[in-house]
Amino acid sequence: MDLNWTSLLPLVFMAVMGLSLLAYVVLDGYDLGVGILLPFATDAEKDIMVSSIGPFWDANETWLVLGVGVLLVAFPRAHSLVLTNLYLPVAVMLVGLILRGVSFDFRVKARAARKGMWNALFAAGSLMAATAQGWMLGSYLTGFDRAPLSLAFSLMIALTLPTAYAMLGAGWLIMKTWDELQAKAVRWARRVLWPMGLALVGISLATPLVSRTVFDKWFSMPELIGLLPIPVACAAAFYAAWHVSRKPNVVAAGYGWVIFASTVLLFVMAFLGLAYSIYPYIVIDRMTVWEAASAHDSLVVIFVGVAITLPAIVVYTIFMYRVFWGRASELSYGAAK
Amino acid sequence: MDALVLSRIQFAANISFHILFPTINIALGWFLVYFRLRGNLARGHQDARYWEEAYYLWTKVFALSFALGVVSGITMSFQFGTNWPGFMEKAGNIAGPLLGYEVLTAFFLEATFLGIMLFGRSRVSDRVHLFASLMVAAGTTLSAFWILSLNSWMQTPVGYRIEDGVMYADSWLQIVFNPSFPYRLAHKLLASTITASFLIAGLSAYQYLTKANNGGSLKAMRTAITVAAVAVPLQIVAGDLHGLNTLEHQPAKIAALEGLWKTEKSAPLTLFGIPNEAERRTDYAIKLPGFASLILAHDWNAELKGLDQFEGRHPPVAPVFWSFRVMVGMGVLMLLASWWAFWTQWRGRAFQDRQPFSRMQLRVLAGMTFSGWIATLAGWYVTEIGRQPFIVYGVLRTADMVADHPPGLVLITLVSYLAVYAFLLAAYVLVLMYMSRHPAMPTPDAPQSPKPGMAIGGPA
Ligand code: HDD
Ligand code: HEM
Ligand code: HEM
Numbered sequence: 168m169d170l171n172w173t174s175l176l177p178l179v180f181m182a183v184m185g186l187s188l189l190a191y192v193v194l195d196g197y198d199l200g201v202g203i204l205l206p207f208a209t210d211a212e213k214d215i216m217v218s219s220i221g222p223f224w225d226a227n228e229t230w231l232v233l234g235v236g237v238l239l240v241a242f243p244r245a246h247s248l249v250l251t252n253l254y255l256p257v258a259v260m261l262v263g264l265i266l267r268g269v270s271f272d273f274r275v276k277a278r279a280a281r282k283g284m285w286n287a288l289f290a291a292g293s294l295m296a297a298t299a300q301g302w303m304l305g306s307y308l309t310g311f312d313r314a315p316l317s318l319a320f321s322l323m324i325a326l327t328l329p330t331a332y333a334m335l336g337a338g339w340l341i342m343k344t345w346d347e348l349q350a351k352a353v354r355w356a357r358r359v360l361w362p363m364g365l366a367l368v369g370i371s372l373a374t375p376l377v378s379r380t381v382f383d384k385w386f387s388m389p390e391l392i393g394l395l396p397i398p399v400a401c402a403a404a405f406y407a408a409w410h411v412s413r414k415p416n417v418v419a420a421g422y423g424w425v426i427f428a429s430t431v432l433l434f435v436m437a438f439l440g441l442a443y444s445i446y447p448y449i450v451i452d453r454m455t456v457w458e459a460a461s462a463h464d465s466l467v468v469i470f471v472g473v474a475i476t477l478p479a480i481v482v483y484t485i486f487m488y489r490v491f492w493g494r495a496s497e498l499s500y501g502a503a504k
Numbered sequence: 505m506d507a508l509v510l511s512r513i514q515f516a517a518n519i520s521f522h523i524l525f526p527t528i529n530i531a532l533g534w535f536l537v538y539f540r541l542r543g544n545l546a547r548g549h550q551d552a553r554y555w556e557e558a559y560y561l562w563t564k565v566f567a568l569s570f571a572l573g574v575v576s577g578i579t580m581s582f583q584f585g586t587n588w589p590g591f592m593e594k595a596g597n598i599a600g601p602l603l604g605y606e607v608l609t610a611f612f613l614e615a616t617f618l619g620i621m622l623f624g625r626s627r628v629s630d631r632v633h634l635f636a637s638l639m640v641a642a643g644t645t646l647s648a649f650w651i652l653s654l655n656s657w658m659q660t661p662v663g664y665r666i667e668d669g670v671m672y673a674d675s676w677l678q679i680v681f682n683p684s685f686p687y688r689l690a691h692k693l694l695a696s697t698i699t700a701s702f703l704i705a706g707l708s709a710y711q712y713l714t715k716a717n718n719g720g721s722l723k724a725m726r727t728a729i730t731v732a733a734v735a736v737p738l739q740i741v742a743g744d745l746h747g748l749n750t751l752e753h754q755p756a757k758i759a760a761l762e763g764l765w766k767t768e769k770s771a772p773l774t775l776f777g778i779p780n781e782a783e784r785r786t787d788y789a790i791k792l793p794g795f796a797s798l799i800l801a802h803d804w805n806a807e808l809k810g811l812d813q814f815e816g817r818h819p820p821v822a823p824v825f826w827s828f829r830v831m832v833g834m835g836v837l838m839l840l841a842s843w844w845a846f847w848t849q850w851r852g853r854a855f856q857d858r859q860p861f862s863r864m865q866l867r868v869l870a871g872m873t874f875s876g877w878i879a880t881l882a883g884w885y886v887t888e889i890g891r892q893p894f895i896v897y898g899v900l901r902t903a904d905m906v907a908d909h910p911p912g913l914v915l916i917t918l919v920s921y922l923a924v925y926a927f928l929l930a931a932y933v934l935v936l937m938y939m940s941r942h943p944a945m946p947t948p949d950a951p952q953s954p955k956p957g958m959a960i961g962g963p964a
Contacts (some may be wrong), residue, residue: 227617262920490627
């Protein structure tokens with residue numbers, strides 16, 4: 168393949184799409200995770216948990232819209248192929264996201280007597296969305312195969328992703344809360360860490376088994392060595408999370424963020440691994456990035472938009488995180504204490 | 505029923521639900537900026553508190569509507585792929601970038617600054633907070649710009665070429681500013697202004713009726729009535745112009761909405777009647793001779809094309825015909841209501857702090873709280889059903905675009921969406937009424953702010 172602008176642009180969009188989806192999974196991951204953990208908290212804690220994600224969730228979800236948007240804009244053929252095949256899980260995810268997004272607001276505005284119902288819908292919606300996303304990832308990786316083995320594989324990811332999100336959510340709460348709730352979040356992190364880790368290992372081993380293409384890419388000689396940093400970084404991240412979550416005094420000393428950071432690192436590594444497995448396909452074994460790309464002119468038009476706006480988006484996103492920096496509690500009760 | 509019909513119902517249900525909330529928010533965002541500015545200007549004066557109260561309540565309504573708008577919008581962005589794959593394959597080169605620009609320029613802007621607007625009041629300076637509110641309002645308006653550009657292009661496609669059945673862009677300038685776009689944008693922004701005005705006036709009236717009013721109620725109500733009294737007549741003019749533009753580009757739609765079965769000179773205006781598609785005539789019609797020609801061509805004797813000219817290429821007549829009458833009827837009602845209220849308010853202007861309206865007026869306004877929704881939906885049904893059987897007018901047929909899912913599958917998702925939407929719509933209306941009756945109800949401690957209870961819109 169010769170390197171020219173026309174063949175490069177689809178790759179650029181593949182990268183933009185991948186990074187948006189990674190941003191989505193990490194960012195919405197923590198707020199979905201907080202939703203999944205909600206039933207395990209007391210009523211007072213629920214309020215704090217929800218407000219710790221209040222200013223962020225909407226922008227977090229917008230990364231999903233961008234990811235799907237890029238799929239649609241840059242790869243219309245893949246867009247239809249992927250979404251028609253994922254019809255039902257997409258609908259489940261959407262209903263989950265709807266219930267969750269609105270419960271958020273309704274729970275503080277409705278009559279007090281109804282709050283329990285909105286809390287329950289918030290948690291249920293978060294779990295639905297997370298599970299459906301896991302299923303979607305699974306069927307995407309198996310090329311939408313409907314054989315029992317492939318379905319079992321998708322099911323496995325569907326059950327795992329919520330634990331990974333819960334881990335992110337717990338990590339977020341450790342950074343954003345204090346005292347009793349923080350201690351609880353550490354306990355939650357400890358509890359989901361192992362199931363998440365084991366499932367990740369399981370999935371990593373199963374993926375090459377369900378896909379010959381993936382198998383060939385990983386288990387051939389010089390590549391395997393070059394790829395070693397990925398599992399090594401994963402193991403290191405896992406160890407760090409495990410270590411900190413078992414030491415209350417380390418968390419108390421202000422290193423709680425390590426748990427969140429290492430979970431994010433796990434996600435990033437998983438993403439890199441996936442990207443490597445799939446490239447140059449956009450739908451594995453069926454459609455390459457170039458086959459799916461839309462007209463060059465249209466790509467250029469949207470590329471200009473991406474090049475101008477994405478940096479701006481990053482800047483004001485950082486600005487927002489700085490505005491709400493620090494513990495969810497510190498400032499609000501600081502004056503009273 | 506086949507997958508096509510079900511997919512159409514599902515798409516219509518989803519977008520009808522989605523549009524309800526942006527329609528409110530596009531204008532409400534600007535109302536909020538105005539309340540803030542007035543509050544700032546009145547600093548140190550009693551009025552400052554009143555404007556603050558209005559800001560406080562309506563920010564909560566904005567936040568709630570925004571949440572509903574966002575989640576239903578996310579649903580929309582998946583619908584194209586899940587149900588209308590053909591559309592993106594054939595028109596993706598043009599629809600894609602327009603949708604892409606909406607996400608990049610509008611969605612991130614509004615979503616990010618919304619966080620600061622709702623939760624950051626006590627964390628940033630007053631200036632930055634005002635700036636954030638402005639960005640949110642600008643973002644919602646920008647959203648409308650892009651999506652309406654796409655929708656208008658689908659109605660009046662220009663600036664493209666077709667190769668092997670796929671559409672390619674020739675001129676982006678022509679595509680974005682296609683012939684029906686300026687009319688649709690103006691008409692839609694006005695619709696949104698009117699919808700938000702009647703919502704504000706209606707819920708404030710409801711506050712008076714239930715004795716839940718505070719200082720903010722009157723401020724908000726006066727503003728809303730003034731805006732409505734100006735915007736409704738403008739909307740009627742804009743609607744007329746929109747109709748003329750449609751006559752030029754989509755005469756079949758106009759023939760359907762007027763119930764014109766036959767091409768004729770000096771065509772009559774049908775005020776009322778029951779379209780009879782089988783016999784191709786309108787039963788029990790009440791007609792004003794020559795008036796349709798007068799309104800649409802500004803000439804008594806002009807010839808108007810009837811549906812007989814568009815055999816097999818015109819939309820179903822009854823839904824378009826009825827929707828149009830509902831929209832125009834609502835417009836007339838709104839004109840009467842807003843001018844009546846404005847007249848009362850004008851006479852009572854000397855007593856700024858006294859509520860001038862009669863109980864009767866309050867009841868009428870409260871009854872019309874959601875009238876904007878009805879007119880807006882009716883208008884969209886005219887527009888969208890009126891362009892059938894095409895998805896991109898004259899170029900792509902809706903029936904060729906649909907995904908061939910088993911009908912049972914589409915039925916399942918359709919029923920689930922409908923159930924969720926019905927539930928949420930009821931919850932939304934009830935919660936709006938509840939919030940109006942408890943305008944000062946603080947949201948629970950918002951730990952993101954220094955003072956408990958200062959979450960949204962400052963102290964109650
Ligand atoms: C508050 C809402 C509202 C009100 C009071 C009116 N409209 Fe409207 N109308 C809309 C809200 C709307 C809308 C929802 O915004 C539509 C749908 C698509 C569009 O562009 O605007 C619309 C579409 C629409 C169309 C279809 C254009 C097309 O598809 O090509 C026509 C001809 C009119 N309007 C004309 C009128 C007239 C003559 C009115 C006089 C009373 C009127 N509208 C009041
Ligand atoms: C926001 C207000 C809107 C409403 C209430 C609305 C309503 C509708 C309705 C009722 C139909 C079904 C027509 C029929 O089947 O006879 C339809 C069709 C359609 N609309 Fe809209 N629409 C809106 C805006 C838009 C916009 C902005 C777009 C594009 C970006 C759009 C794209 C479509 C498409 C692709 C169809 C064809 C699918 C179908 O026929 O069901 N709509 N819409
Ligand atoms: C097929 C058509 C449509 C699609 C695919 C779509 C998609 C979306 C999406 C994904 C969002 C969420 C954005 C976020 O995360 O912040 C959204 C919100 C929004 N949409 Fe739509 N939309 C459509 C039709 C419309 C129409 C017809 C209008 C108005 C004329 C509109 C105006 C808005 C506005 C103002 C918002 C901001 C949220 C709010 O204020 O409630 N959209 N839309």
